[in-house]
Amino acid sequence: MKLLQIFKDFQIEIKGRSNIYEAIFRVIPKENPKHLTLNDLKKYIQNLQKRYPNSNFYLRHTHVKGKEYYVITRKSYYIGKDGKKHRVRDRVPIYVDLKTQTFYVPASYVKNRRKLVNYICMVTLGSLGISQSKYVRMAH
Numbered sequence: 762m763k764l765l766q767i768f769k770d771f772q773i774e775i776k777g778r779s780n781i782y783e784a785i786f787r788v789i790p791k792e793n794p795k796h797l798t799l800n801d802l803k804k805y806i807q808n809l810q811k812r813y814p815n816s817n818f819y820l821r822h823t824h825v826k827g828k829e830y831y832v833i834t835r836k837s838y839y840i841g842k843d844g845k846k847h848r849v850r851d852r853v854p855i856y857v858d859l860k861t862q863t864f865y866v867p868a869s870y871v872k873n874r875r876k877l878v879n880y881i882c883m884v885t886l887g888s889l890g891i892s893q894s895k896y897v898r899m900a901h
Contacts, residue, residue: 762825764856764865767886771871773879775894785897788883795890797859802831805889815839823856830856830865833885853881864891 765771773788795801802820809818817836824830834854838846853874856865864886870878886892 763868764825765868765871767855767864767866767882768892769863773882773892774897775879775883782899784899786894787897788879788886788892789895790891791893794862794892797857797862797889797891799831799859801889802833802857802859806833825856828858829860830858832856851877853878855882855885 767773768790775786775788777784777786806818806820809816817839819834819836821832821834822829823832832854835849835852837849837852839849841847853866853870856867857863858865864882866878866882883892883894887894
């Protein structure tokens with residue numbers, strides 16, 4: 762699996778709208794971001810689980826190509842009222858390297874679901890105190 766580093770391998774741009782205009786915002790890292798710990802990630806997951814009890818968010822520990830990561834994700838399926846398994850389509854795992862304080866997303870997600878990846882990264886990294894949104898220009 763190939764991982765792309767957020768802010769380095771791809772930039773996050775979001776189109777914001779109001780009734781009158783559209784604007785483009787870029788998500789950038791804060792100058793002095795909070796140093797994340799495993800406890801911070803656990804608290805964030807607990808908050809998500811409280812706010813969205815049916816979404817099955819969890820934190821898992823994994824190794825990819827010899828590097829250690831914690832992954833903020835959710836279950837890839839749910840059991841519907843009909844008793845069948847249904848795939849979750851709006852899921853984007855974010856890999857966190859606590860040693861280097863870097864964040865990654867699988868390349869396949871960036872390629873296939875770019876708008877969703879941008880939105881999930883903006884919300885997650887903003888909530889963790891890592892990034893901020895900056896106005897770029899008006900959209901045409």
